[in-house]
Amino acid sequence: MTITSTVAPNFLSPSTRTLVVGTRGSALALRQSHAIVTSLRRRHPDLAIIVREIHTTGDLDQGSSLRVIGGQGVFVKEIEDALARGTIDLAVHSLKDLPARLSDGLELGAIPRREDVHDALIARAGQRLAQLPLGAVVGTGAARRAAQLCVLRPDLRVVDLRGNVDTRLRKALDPYGPYDAIVLAVAGLKRLRRSGSITEILPTETMLPAPGQGALGLQIRADDAWVRDLIAPLHHRPTALAVTAERAFLAALGVGCQAPVAAWARVHGGSIWLHGLIAHPNGAVIRQMIHGHTEEAIGIGTSLAQTLLANPTADGVRDGPTAPLLG
Secondary structure, eight states: OOEEEEEOOOOSOTTSOOEEEEEOSSHHHHHHHHHHHHHHHHHOTTOOEEEEEEOOHHHHOOSSOHHHHTSTTTTTHHHHHHHHHTSOSEEEEEGGGSOSSOOTTEEEEEOOOOOOOOEEEEETTOOOGGGSOTTOEEEESOHHHHHHHHHHOTTOEEEEOOSOHHHHHHHHHOTTSSOSEEEEEHHHHHHTTOGGGOSEEEOTTTSOOOTTTTOEEEEEETTOHHHHHHHGGGOOHHHHHHHHHHHHHHHHTOTTOOSOEEEEEEEETTEEEEEEEEEOTTSOEEEEEEEEEGGGHHHHHHHHHHHHHHSGGGTTTTTSOOSOOBO
C-alpha cells in the first residue's frame, strides 16, 4: 500500500487534533474528497485537515477484470485497514464501492446529498443506444450494466473496460479505438465536469443503477465521537434512507452473490419506493418494485431481495457466473 499526503495549513496548535482524511488517488476520488474537505472547512475554518491518498488493489491492478480481483471491496479494503489502524480518521468512499457489510469497528458516520443516479452512454459517433450499429462494441466494467445492455440490445458485443474516467473517455472517443460506445455513471462525469461527453442519459426504467450509485459514504471508527460530530452536518437523511434500503437489498442477497445486482430507492414524504434487479446466469433479468414506510428501510430492502430470490427464474443466481463480459 502506498500513501502520499497533502497537508493543509496548520491553523491549530500542535496539541489540537488534526483530521486525517483517506481517499483513493484517482481524479474522481480526490475531487469527491476535497469537496467534503471544503464543506468541513466552511463549517470549521480553524480545523487542520490532511488528505492522504491510499492506493487500493483495484487501483494498482488496472489490467484484470473486477470479477477476477475480487469485485466489490477492491477499492476500499486498504482504506478501511488504514481507518481501523488509526492512520486516517475519515474515509471518503463512492458508496457503490463499499460492501454491504462493513468491517468490524467501522461505521458510516454520514451520507451527504446524492448526485445523479443515472448511467450515461458515451458514443464515439454521437449515437443514442438505439442508434448504435448492429454488433457494436460497448465497453463497461460492470456486469450489472452488461446484463441490462444485453436485454436492451442482444446484438451488442459488451466487453470489459477498466481505468479511471479520463482513461475510459479517451478510449471511447479514440477514432481508431475498439469501442463504439461505453457506459459510465453520470455522477462521476458531473463531478469531473465531463458531462459534455454524454450522448445519452439512460433512463432507470431500462438501466437500473448500482446500489449506492451517485452517493458518498463517510466512514469512521465506531468509537470516534469527535469525527462523528464534525461530519454530522453533512448528513442528508433522504439520501441515507434511500441507500439504506438499497444496501439492505444487496446484503440480503448474500455477500457471496456473484450475480449482477441493481437497486434504486426514492423517498417521497414518509415512504420509500425501491426498485431492485438481479440477473440469471442464462441472461434473464428479474426486476421488481416494493414500497413502505421510511422507518422500514432495511426491511424493505430485505423483503425485495427475498421476493426476487424466490422467483423460479432466480434458481442458481447465487452460484452462477456473472453476466457476459467478453475479453
